Amino acid sequence: MIFLEIIKRELQIAMRKNAEILNPLWFFLLVITLFPLVIGPDPKLLSRIAPGIAWVAALLSALLSF
Incomplete structure (x- = not known):
């Protein structure tokens, strides 16, 4: 229960x-599309x-959100 609250x-x-969510998402989509x-x-x-x-694209896009 504590985990769900966090x-x-x-x-x-x-x-x-919104930019903190959209920037990693755009990066992921660009990498997956252009690769x-x-x-x-x-x-x-x-x-x-x-x-x-x-x-790799998911991990790199996760780095953008930190």
Whole structure:
């Protein structure tokens, strides 16, 4: 129960400043969208590396929110 209260409080604080939420989200979407354009159109390669790229993009975008 305490954990949920902490998460609720943190989300309320984050909602006060929209830029703190939108900047990491935009960064994540840009990385996920542009990365296949850089690598190339090979579906086998993209399907093999997509989970790793998604995790790296998520971690880097999380760094923007701190």
